[in-house]
Each structure stands twice: as structure tokens, then as C-alpha cells.
Amino acid sequence: DQQVKQNSPSLSVQEGRISILNCDYTNSMFDYFLWYKKYPAEGPTFLISISSIKDKNEDGRFTVFLNKSAKHLSLHIVPSQPGDSAVYFCAATIRYGGATNKLIFGTGTLLAVQP
Amino acid sequence: SAVISQKPSRDICQRGTSLTIQCQVDSQVTMMFWYRQQPGQSLTLIATANQGSEATYESGFVIDKFPISRPNLTFSTLTVSNMSPEDSSIYLCSVGDAFEAFFGQGTRLTVV
Numbered sequence: 001d002q003q004v005k006q007n008s009p010s011l012s013v014q015e016g017r018i019s020i021l022n023c024d025y026t027n028s029m030f031d032y033f034l035w036y037k038k039y040p041a042e043g044p045t046f047l048i049s050i051s052s053i054k055d056k057n058e059d060g061r062f063t064v065f066l067n068k069s070a071k072h073l074s075l076h077i078v079p080s081q082p083g084d085s086a087v088y089f090c091a092a093t094i095r096y097g098g099a100t101n102k103l104i105f106g107t108g109t110l111l112a113v114q115p
Numbered sequence: 116s117a118v119i120s121q122k123p124s125r126d127i128c129q130r131g132t133s134l135t136i137q138c139q140v141d142s143q144v145t146m147m148f149w150y151r152q153q154p155g156q157s158l159t160l161i162a163t164a165n166q167g168s169e170a171t172y173e174s175g176f177v178i179d180k181f182p183i184s185r186p187n188l189t190f191s192t193l194t195v196s197n198m199s200p201e202d203s204s205i206y207l208c209s210v211g212d213a214f215e216a217f218f219g220q221g222t223r224l225t226v227v
């Protein structure tokens with residue numbers, strides 16, 4: 001059972017435009033969500049996170065939106081740059097009351113930003 | 116932040132053999148995590164390794180197949196035993212908590 005889903009395996013965007021990466025989850029106990037970026041031959045690096053008590057968190061060009069009722073979150077990158085081309089993983093965890101620090105990851109979306 | 120070094124970065128192994136992956140962290144950490152990413156799949160947690168105690172394995176993973184050592188607070192190893200082609204994956208070491216985990220560059224394993 002895939003608790004965190006990224007239904008778009010790939011996305012292509014023109015430089016300067018907005019990139020929107022989507023993520024859905026099924027476990028209503030998740031209360032903290034993260035986005036990681038991964039370049040080839042490198043490990044994933046933390047990008048941005050959001051707690052379930054918020055519906056938006058912004059960090060520079062990156063904004064994450066959370067819709068708890070729909071169990072959906074999205075990552076917006078504005079403006080997109082060629083250096084943003086990477087695989088983006090959505091992850092979720094139970095921060096409060098969780099038994100472990102376990103992260104549940106989606107399958108990733110490959111973003112290609114065209115110059 | 117933490118700097119994590121994994122060795123080897125990649126390997127091609129014969130089925131039936133074993134491979135030990137090393138993970139070195141530049142600071143002392145309580146917990147270290149081992150993940151697997153099979154082709155086209157998400158990162159899946161294999162086990163959590165605490166120094167001085169047995170590793171805790173996730174459902175579907177067993178110690179006989181993936182023995183883990185944690186001899187000190189900066190180092191851990193994961194062994195993939197009696198390998199089959201289905202073990203071909205990227206194996207990643209991670210430290211930190213779930214709110215900001217740091218990953219090594221991964222070990223790309225191909226079993227032939």
C-alpha cells in the first residue's frame with residue numbers, strides 16, 4: 001500500500017515559468033510533510049517542509065501548499081531555473097505521537113527545466 | 116547539517132554473493148537509517164541502527180538478509196547477503212530526524 005503517491009513521474013517546464021509538483025497521501029495520521037531534491041549520483045537533499053497546522057510555507061522560490069481535507073500537497077517553484085532539474089521526492093511522517101522518526105516517501109517526479 | 120560518505124558508490128556483483136556497504140558520518144549521531152530505492156520505486160526504510168543495540172527492521176526486511184553493524188556513533192555498515200537480481204537497487208544511508216534527514220550519495224548495486 002503506497003501511503004504517499006506522486007502520480008506524475010515526470011514534468012517538463014520552460015525556464016522562468018512555474019513548476020508545480022503534486023503529492024497525495026492516504027494516512028490521515030501524517031502531520032509533517034517534506035520535499036527532497038535529488039540529483040543523479042547524489043543523495044536526496046532537504047528542500048522544504050510543512051506542518052499540518054499550516055496550509056502554506058514559503059522559502060524563496062519554493063512554496064509548499066497543504067490541503068489536509070484533500071490529503072494533497074504541492075510544491076511550487078517560481079521562477080523555474082535549469083538548475084532545478086532533478087528528481088523531487090515528497091515525504092511524510094507522524095511527528096507527534098509517532099513511534100519512530102520514519103519517513104514515508106513517494107516515488108518521485110523528474111523535473112526538467114528547459115532553457 | 117551532516118556530511119555522509121558511503122562506500123562503494125556502485126558495484127556489480129554476482130548472484131549468491133554478499134556486499135557490505137559502509138557509511139561514515141562527520142559527527143556523532145544516535146540513529147542511522149538505511150534505505151533502499153528499487154528502480155522506479157520510492158525510498159523504502161530497511162532498518163534503523165542505534166549504537167550499542169540491535170537494529171530495528173521494517174516489515175519485509177530481515178536481519179539474515181540485511182545484517183547491520185553499528186560499532187560507534189559515526190559509522191555503520193549494511194550487508195546485502197546472498198544477492199539476487201531483485202536486490203539491484205540504490206542503497207542509501209541517512210542520519211538526522213524525520214524533520215530534516217541527511218543522506219549519503221547512495222550505493223548503486225547491480226546483481227547479475
